[in-house]
Amino acid sequence: MATELELKLMIQPEHVASACAFLDQWCQREVSSDQARLPTLSLMNAYFDTEEATLMEAGMAMRIRAVNGQFIQTVKTRGSNRVGMHARGEWEWTVPSDALDLSLLSEVPLPESLQALAWQDALVEVYRTDFERQVWNIRLPATAMEVVCDQGSVTSSYGNDRICELELELKSGDEMGLYQFAVQLAEQVPVQVSVVSKAQKGVRLKYGQIEFPPKPLASASDAVLAAYWYEVGLVYWEAMHFMQDEVLSQPWRHSMMQLKGYLPDDLAQSLVQLDDTVASYLLEEETSTLAQLASIKDIGLIMLSIGMWLQQQADQ
Template identity: 70%
Template sequence: MATELELKLMLQPEHLTSVSDFLDGICAQSEIDGQSRQPTLSLMNAYFDTDTASLMQGGMALRIRAVNSQFIQTVKTRGSNRVGMHARGEWEWFLPTDRLDLSLLSEVILPESLQDMAWSRELVEVYRTDFERQVWNIVTEDSKMEVVCDQGWVTSPYGKDAICELELELKEGQEAALYQFALQLAEQVPVQVSLVSKAQKGVRLKYGQIEFPDQPSYIANQTELASYWYEVWLVYWEAMHFMQDEALMQPLRHSISQLKTCLPNELMQILDNVEHTLEQHLRMDEEVVLTKLASMKQIGIAMLKVGQWLNQKTG
């Protein structure tokens, strides 16, 4: 088993070329061994679950990936909570065909609700993802990471959802390097932090539900409250663009207001500026406001700086 730690960033399609050029430039200017662009991949992933979403509710994703005529079976389970990042248990096996081999799951630490394997008799393919993946290996002074840019679609009998995102996965070294590099990138290209995995996109097509973090207890400290309101902000931001509904701006702004009360002065000022920007954009034509907001570097930089601070406090 590996523990996957990654930072996911939303990206608008019109900025794909800028991202590629930025990352290509870093690799071209570097003489560091191991830092380079890798071959572009075309990936298909079929995700499996029961009709009642037993795996999703149990916190597990099961898929088969086809890449370059090879088949890989993957299981991912919920790991420890890392503010603004994805930390998960991950198991992978190469397969001779595109058929699941559930005997391999004997190696997996299954969530308690799934340990009896009764669900295995009811598995169906519930959605799939098809996307092109550009890959860069990035090396900093004390860390190595893989940066991928994915563009494509999640499809199911219930509809489809676009994939356009960056993933920064730590391969070796310090977690802080993910935020440091993400901030360097966000200064050049407008991106925003995302908590929504491709698997969650697929599930959402069927159930139409937006997943919110668990609300902390009334005895929560300021850092716990800040983590909660930060993740609520991220969820509303992604949902607003997924649903193309600027009406979600109101609860989004409320989450930022609550978050500010839990932050040091420097970050409070950054969010004050974000709130002012959001208020100004409310006066714009509804047809262009979401596109304009998603093209602003300020939003993503603020998300990353708050996330960086929270991970330093909770790490």
């Protein structure tokens, strides 16, 4: 089993070329095996579950990935969002075709609800993702990472959703390097932190529900409550663009104001200023309001700065 730790960033299609140019230029500073652009991949992922969403309810996802004529079977646990980053268990096997090999699950510590294995006969393909992946190896002094840009779609019998995102995956070293590099990218290109995985997008198509983090007890520490409101805000921001409904900017703003109460003064003030900026855009009667909001660099920069602060609190 491997533990995958990644920082995901939303990006709008009109800004992808700028992000790729930034990554190309970064690699050209010092070309080596751990800092270079890699070949672009065309990926197909078929995700499997029962009609009753047995795996999803147990916190697991199972897929077959086709890449360059090879097939890879993957099982992932839901894991946890570590203050905007995803940490989850992952098992992978090369398989001969696009058919699941369920015997491989003997290597996975299944949750109790799945151990009876009766669900295996009811597995069906519930959605799939098709996307092009551009890949860069990036090296900072204390961090090695893989950065990918994915563009494509999630499709199912219930509808489809767009994939347009960047992922920074830790390969070795200090995980804070993911945030530090993301900040340098966000200074050049408007991006926003995302906690919504491709698998969650597929599930959302079927159930039409937005998945929020579990609410902590009122007696939880300030750091825990701050992390909760931070992630709630990230979910609302992504949902606003998925649903193309600027009305969701209101619960997003509410979440940010709840978060403000747990932050140090400088970060709290940055949220107040950001709220004023967003409010000014919302007052304008423009059909492109969501696109304009997604082009505000400060949104990504401020959320990354808060994410770094929250991560530091969690590590204490």
